[in-house]
Amino acid sequence: xxxxxxxxxxxxxxxxxxxxxxxxxxxxxxxxxxxxxxxxxxxxxxxxxxxxxxxxxxxxxxxxxxxxxxxxxxxxxxxxxxxxxxxxxxxxxxxxxxxxxxxxxxxxxxxxxxxxxxxxxxxxxxxxxxxxxxxxxxxxxxxxxxxxxxxxxxxxxxxxxxxxxxxxxxxxxxxxxxxxxxxxxxxxxxxxxxxxxxxxxxxxxxxxxxxxxxxxxxxxxxxxxxxxx
Numbered sequence: 290x291x292x293x294x295x296x297x298x299x300x301x302x303x304x305x306x307x308x309x310x311x312x313x314x315x316x317x318x319x320x321x322x323x324x325x326x327x328x329x330x331x332x333x334x335x336x337x338x339x340x341x342x343x344x345x346x347x348x349x350x351x352x353x354x355x356x357x358x359x360x361x362x363x364x365x366x367x368x369x370x371x372x373x374x375x376x377x378x379x380x381x382x383x384x385x386x387x388x389x390x391x392x393x394x395x396x397x398x399x400x401x402x403x404x405x406x407x408x409x410x411x412x413x414x415x416x417x418x419x420x421x422x423x424x425x426x427x428x429x430x431x432x433x434x435x436x437x438x439x440x441x442x443x444x445x446x447x448x449x450x451x452x453x454x455x456x457x458x459x460x461x462x463x464x465x466x467x468x469x470x471x472x473x474x475x476x477x478x479x480x481x482x483x484x485x486x487x488x489x490x491x492x493x494x495x496x497x498x499x500x501x502x503x504x505x506x507x508x509x510x511x512x513x514x515x516x517x518x
Contacts, residue, residue, distance in 0.1 A: 290315075290324055291516050294362030296355060296372040296384075298330030299338065300455030303487045307373040307505060314513040324516050327365050329358040338455070341376065343448050345418040348379065355380055356387040363388045371395075371512050373505055375415055375485045379422040398511040399483065399504045400428045408481050410435045412474030412499070414467065415485035416451055417444045425485065437477050443470050447486070454488040464492040475499040 293311070297304030308326060315324040331354050340347045355377065362370055369391040372378065378396050385392045403411060413425060413436050420438050429436050439447065447470065450463040467489065471482050475498040484490055487505035494501060 290319070290322065291368040291518065292325035292327065292366065293512055293516055294359075294365065294367035294370045295326060295328045296331060296358050296362065296370060296374075296377075297328050299333065299374045299377065300488050301330065302454070302457060302491060303373060303505065304328065304330065306491070307487070307509060310506070310509040311512050311516070314509055315516055318513065319517055324513075325367075327362055327367050329362050331355065331358050339452065341418050342416050342452055342455075345421045348418065348422070351377065352380055352383055355384055359384045359388050359392070363390055369393060369515060371508060373487050373508055375424060375487060375504060376418045376422075378424050379418075393508070393511055393515060395487075395504055395508040396425055396428055399485070399507050400425075400432055400434065402502075402507045403429075403434055403481075403483075404432055406481070408434065410437070410477075410479045412436070412471070412477070412479040412482040413438050413485045414447060414470060414474075414482060414489065417448050419485055420444065437474060437479060439470050439474065443473070446470075447489075450492075451486055451488050454491050459491060464494055467492060467494045468496060471496045471501065472498060 333354055337347055337350045359370055371393045375395055378394060381394055446466055474482055481500040484503045490503040490505050
C-alpha cells in the first residue's frame with residue numbers, strides 16, 4: 290500500500306469525512322490492513338478563509354500555508370498528496386512545484402469522471418472563488434465539456450452556505466436553497482450537477498430532476514485507487 294498525505298482542515302468536517310471514506314473504501318477492497326494516512330490541518334487564519342470564500346480576495350495569503358503543509362507531509366514520508374478542497378486547487382501548480390512527490394488533483398480526477406460518464410454539459414455549484422479563478426474552466430474546455438454556473442445572486446447564497454458549513458452549521462433551509470439552484474441549472478439542458486465544493490456534500494442534497502455527484506467522492510475513489518495501486 291502507498292501512504293497518502295492530506296492537506297486538510299479546509300473545512301475540518303469535510304476533512305474528517307474524507308478520511309473516513311478513504312479508510313472504509315480501502316477496507317472494502319483490501320481487508321488485510323488499514324491504509325497509512327497523514328493529515329496536516331492547515332492553521333489558517335479565519336479572516337483569510339472568509340475573505341476568499343465571500344469576496345475572492347487575499348488568495349495569495351494561502352500559498353505559504355499550503356506549501357508549508359505540503360512540505361511537512363512530504364518529510365513525513367508519504368508517497369503522494371491530496372487536497373479535498375476545490376477552491377484551493379487554483380494553487381495546485383505551486384504546491385506541486387514545492388514537493389517532489391505526486392499531488393492528486395480533484396479537478397483533474399473530476400474531469401476524468403465526467404469523460405467516463407459521457408457527460409458533456411455540467412452544472413457547477415461551487416464557491417465564487419472557484420468560478421472567478423477558473424479552477425475548472427481550462428480542464429473542461431480541453432476535454433470539450435461545457436458547463437454552466439449559478440447566477441451572481443445564487444453564487445452569493447452558496448458562499449454563505451459554505452461559510453456556515455465550515456463552521457459546523459447544517460441547516461435544512463440551506464439544503465433547500467441548493468436544490469433550488471439545482472432546479473434552475475437543470476432547466477439549462479445539463480447532464481448532471483457537480484458539487485464542486487467538497488463542503489456541500491455535508492448537506493446530502495439529491496434531486497429527481499438531474500443526477501448530482503460529489504467531487505469529494507470522486508477524489509476519495511481516486512485516492513483509494515492510488516493507495517492500493
